[in-house]
Amino acid sequence: MLTLSPRLGGFLIKATQTTDLEAALRQVLHECFVLKLKELNKELEGFEDKWNMPFDQFKEKCGKREIDKDVFSYEVEKDFWDWERVDTLKKHYEAVRSQWM
Numbered sequence: 001m002l003t004l005s006p007r008l009g010g011f012l013i014k015a016t017q018t019t020d021l022e023a024a025l026r027q028v029l030h031e032c033f034v035l036k037l038k039e040l041n042k043e044l045e046g047f048e049d050k051w052n053m054p055f056d057q058f059k060e061k062c063g064k065r066e067i068d069k070d071v072f073s074y075e076v077e078k079d080f081w082d083w084e085r086v087d088t089l090k091k092h093y094e095a096v097r098s099q100w101m
Contacts, residue, residue: 026100033097040090047083055087 012024062071
């Protein structure tokens with residue numbers, strides 16, 4: 001059984017234009033996943049365009065020091081950690097979405 005505060009329930013009904021609270025919550029979560037994954041994919045594409053390779057290849061080349069820049073430079077390390085964060089978040093949201101939907 002789904003229990004929500006009247007205020008939150010009212011907001012969901014207004015936002016989704018449905019009176020079924022469970023359906024409304026599913027719709028909001030689905031749209032949230034779609035938007036979040038779109039944003040993460042855009043970030044991933046930015047890194048892939050910048051480095052001309054997918055993250056797994058970048059990670060491997062960094063480990064072997066086979067990229068054109070110093071792997072310990074601020075730029076490379078920052079991109080590595082930011083790229084890994086985005087990649088990890090994408091996998092997380094995809095897994096949660098597949099369980100939910």
